[in-house]
Amino acid sequence: MESFAQEHVIGIPLASYAYASEEGKPSCSALIHKKNKKTSFIYRMNKLNLKTDSYMQGFKQHLTLGPKISETIKGKLSFGAKVLQAGSIEKIFRQYFVVEKDEKLLKAFQCYLSTTAGPIAGMLFISNEKIAFHSDRPLSLACPKGERTRVPYKVLIPTKRIKSASVRENLYNPDEKYIDVVTVDGFDFWFMGFVSYEKSFKYLQHVIPELR
Numbered sequence: 001m002e003s004f005a006q007e008h009v010i011g012i013p014l015a016s017y018a019y020a021s022e023e024g025k026p027s028c029s030a031l032i033h034k035k036n037k038k039t040s041f042i043y044r045m046n047k048l049n050l051k052t053d054s055y056m057q058g059f060k061q062h063l064t065l066g067p068k069i070s071e072t073i074k075g076k077l078s079f080g081a082k083v084l085q086a087g088s089i090e091k092i093f094r095q096y097f098v099v100e101k102d103e104k105l106l107k108a109f110q111c112y113l114s115t116t117a118g119p120i121a122g123m124l125f126i127s128n129e130k131i132a133f134h135s136d137r138p139l140s141l142a143c144p145k146g147e148r149t150r151v152p153y154k155v156l157i158p159t160k161r162i163k164s165a166s167v168r169e170n171l172y173n174p175d176e177k178y179i180d181v182v183t184v185d186g187f188d189f190w191f192m193g194f195v196s197y198e199k200s201f202k203y204l205q206h207v208i209p210e211l212r
């Protein structure tokens with residue numbers, strides 16, 4: 001499973017063993033018991049959750065957070081407490097994700113990940129091996145048997161699986177920007193809400209072979 005994780009893009013509310021195990025395995029994960037089923041599940045969930053319905057919809061969701069703003073603030077406070085407890089962002093990164101022996105964390109940025117369900121607040125980690133997103137707060141998911149479980153929303157993209165990345169603007173409002181990351185599998189990931197898009201993209205340029 002470890003080799004599988006390193007070669008594929010993972011971008012789901014995790015229920016697979018390799019990543020959910022770090023914070024407890026939800027009962028739903030027992031349903032995914034064969035490697036071929038894991039691959040199919042990841043593909044379907046990526047298609048369902050990580051592609052925005054349209055260009056304008058993504059920005060509308062990003063700018064109109066509505067009642068979720070209180071949850072966002074709580075999430076950031078909770079993440080800050082975790083950093084203080086762990087001692088550094090580097091240690092948080094190693095707690096959240098499987099880290100290779102020679103892998104080094106270069107930078108971490110607070111941002112939003114755009115999904116069809118709305119923007120998700122979290123932290124984007126950039127290392128020399130991958131870019132990875134972890135939500136500030138866990139998401140509540142319904143399991144097939146009717147019960148609910150709370151799991152973190154994670155995205156893991158090995159740098160060698162990234163086809164392109166660019167800073168894009170809203171055609172109707174150039175002040176509204178997002179970083180669009182496209183994988184060799186044809187998936188688009190929109191990261192928004194950076195304090196400085198130029199600074200964030202600069203770090204991406206250092207780790208993505210096609211942008212060097």
